Amino acid sequence: MIFDMKDENLIFVRFDTNDDFFESLYSVVEKYSMNAGVILSGMGMLKDFEIGWFNTEKDVYEKIKIDTPHELVALTGNIARKEGKPFAHIHVALAGPDKKLVGGHLFGAKVNITNEIFIYKIDSMKFERVAYGSFNRLEGRYLK
């Protein structure tokens, strides 16, 4: 379940256990009609997540899935649109039971316990993801 608050352009959202990370994030993007945004902070725990490292030579993501809940120690990302739909580019750093960190490009995750996320909505810009082969480049224009 999503709890959210807004102070001018700063949006605070809390996701709860078993929420789907991307579904929850995109529902917030739609609720606030975001065309461009940046995640200022994100923490909590993730489980059942899939992360990837981009193999530049082979032009493909090498992915792994991890079920074990991990502490979400850094959540970096931004919000754009691709063909009208919300598109979030998300990287994560996650700590496991041994306190060692894994991470990379986030493809999917479930929330464990809680996620506390702060997003800054950029009213004057529209970000669009434009495909160049397998890479979706972040392009932007001013709305005014």
Add this chain to the structure above:
Amino acid sequence: MIFDMKDENLIFVRFDTNDDFFESLYSVVEKYSMNAGVILSGMGMLKDFEIGWFNTEKDVYEKIKIDTPHELVALTGNIARKEGKPFAHIHVALAGPDKKLVGGHLFGAKVNITNEIFIYKIDSMKFERVAYGSFNRLEGRYLK
């Protein structure tokens, strides 16, 4: 010793060698009468720190203490109140001599050399930590 500056809602603080991380942070929270805030950036080094991974099944943090100074490469967190007192939820990513990262939920730390931290104070909100068993959930309300 704490050095601090403020530009509207953005607070910059610098902590110095041997400062206690949480004592220093809470003194800043009190000085600026913060009821809600989010850490936008934090870096420097920590030593004598304790980090934990939450074991969801056992409902307990599994903690380790590390004395060796580590580079603080990501500091994620937010500021609330619990029963009137400052409550900071802090996650860290830390690099050791081998450049590998460890991290998790931060329970305590001393500053090594310097900490450079930027906090955004949210004037319109009050965040409160409410205990649900061993978990303190972040709840919020508008002040105006």
Add this chain to the structure above:
Amino acid sequence: MIFDMKDENLIFVRFDTNDDFFESLYSVVEKYSMNAGVILSGMGMLKDFEIGWFNTEKDVYEKIKIDTPHELVALTGNIARKEGKPFAHIHVALAGPDKKLVGGHLFGAKVNITNEIFIYKIDSMKFERVAYGSFNRLEGRYLK
């Protein structure tokens, strides 16, 4: 090649493949006449990077160079001046092919594919790096 946009004090920059990280960042600092700033978010990939861990006892950085492209999962940093020139203090967390994270103080890097970075320019402050032995402390004053 640098793509940049600005919304009041928020600057978005995108660096592209093979751009030098620090040269690109400093050109942005100069373009926007920044005397103080903080990186709010940074992601993408880096290659040919050099990271270090500060050995406090020996007062020296222990550095390693890594060529392999890594996912940039956390970019933490701030912008100051030292003797008039731009000075960025940058820490990174980077994920390799095995999804394990390495990181520390960033000394140099090339961009791989893309870097998407958001910087907040602090108009009312001037940050200066002042040398105390081998350590450049962040000091600040108000411009008005």
